[in-house]
Amino acid sequence: MNKLIEIERLNVGYENKPNVLSDVSLTIFEDDFLGIIGPNGGGKTTLLKTILGLIEPQDGVIKFYNNGKVVPSLNIGYLPQINQIDKKFPISVSEVILSGLTPHKQLIRRYSSKDRQKVKDVAERMGIEELLPRAIGELSGGQLQRVLLGRAIIDNPKLIILDEPSTYVDKLFETNFYKLLGDINKEIAIMLVSHDVGTIISLVKNIACVNQGLHYHSGSDISQEWLTNAYQSCPIEILGHGSLPHRVLMEHDHLHEHEHSANTKD
Numbered sequence: 110m111n112k113l114i115e116i117e118r119l120n121v122g123y124e125n126k127p128n129v130l131s132d133v134s135l136t137i138f139e140d141d142f143l144g145i146i147g148p149n150g151g152g153k154t155t156l157l158k159t160i161l162g163l164i165e166p167q168d169g170v171i172k173f174y175n176n177g178k179v180v181p182s183l184n185i186g187y188l189p190q191i192n193q194i195d196k197k198f199p200i201s202v203s204e205v206i207l208s209g210l211t212p213h214k215q216l217i218r219r220y221s222s223k224d225r226q227k228v229k230d231v232a233e234r235m236g237i238e239e240l241l242p243r244a245i246g247e248l249s250g251g252q253l254q255r256v257l258l259g260r261a262i263i264d265n266p267k268l269i270i271l272d273e274p275s276t277y278v279d280k281l282f283e284t285n286f287y288k289l290l291g292d293i294n295k296e297i298a299i300m301l302v303s304h305d306v307g308t309i310i311s312l313v314k315n316i317a318c319v320n321q322g323l324h325y326h327s328g329s330d331i332s333q334e335w336l337t338n339a340y341q342s343c344p345i346e347i348l349g350h351g352s353l354p355h356r357v358l359m360e361h362d363h364l365h366e367h368e369h370s371a372n373t374k375d
């Protein structure tokens with residue numbers, strides 16, 4: 110399987126908060142569906158922002174690949190936490206989706222009729238065609254999520270990164286949303302941050318637990334037993350609901366997490 114992103118020995122921190130991520134290594138594959146779990150303040154968003162180039166690491170390497178060859182950058186779609194969106198901003202659904210077509214995602218640009226057709230196609234796929242002329246302030250949380258997902262995929266990215274997409278969203282909506290993600294994952298790699306472990310473990314192909322360090326679980330070898338172990342070494346704030354898939358737990362080593370688990374809270 111081809112690599113898409115390779116992260117080696119990453120150290121990331123802030124001026125007043127060093128060592129948010131310590132010695133983190135991770136590989137994301139071309140058809141990956143990678144779940145990112147971990148406690149509040151464990152560094153999940155920091156990891157996403159570093160991959161997106163929004164934060165400069167103190168140390169370490171991030172390599173991007175296209176068809177197995179190293180490239181300088183990658184087209185990545187980002188779906189922010191919904192509470193980061195200012196719903197009072199006077200902008201329509203179609204404008205939000207269109208803004209996903211610009212290199213720096215700025216809002217002002219001239220768009221062609223081809224661009225507008227792309228918006229229609231994406232909206233159709235997301236099931237939100239009727240919402241296109243509406244202002245984003247009029248939307249429900251679930252509708253807004255679809256709009257943001259449309260914005261994230263419109264530019265044919267190799268990877269989309271979703272930060273807690275199910276926050277404030279009802280269960281029926283969530284099920285449909287995850288179906289949509291499964292469909293998108295046939296073409297695009299997905300990195301999904303969630304506290305809702307119960308839901309994501311039935312969806313993802315691999316899991317990384319981020320708690321200053323990173324522990325990688327390949328192939329979703331996840332069970333109730335795994336969850337108990339993970340909870341000890343990578344405490345997860347909100348445990349998921351619904352039934353867990355029963356898969357065989359493979360042997361794995363939590364040493365790295367234990368090394369870092371002492372001082373990872375805010």
Ligand SMILES: Nc1ncnc2c1ncn2[C@@H]1O[C@H](COP(=O)(O)OP(=O)(O)OP(=O)(O)O)[C@@H](O)[C@H]1O
Nearest residue numbers: 123126129147148149150151152153154155156375
């Ligand atoms: N801009 C910043 N300046 C200083 N410290 C920051 C900044 N952003 C995050 N932090 C700190 O870095 C740590 C990791 O934060 P981060 O948002 O990456 O965690 P998280 O795992 O995404 O948390 P949550 O699950 O609550 O979203 C926290 O202690 C946080 O307070």
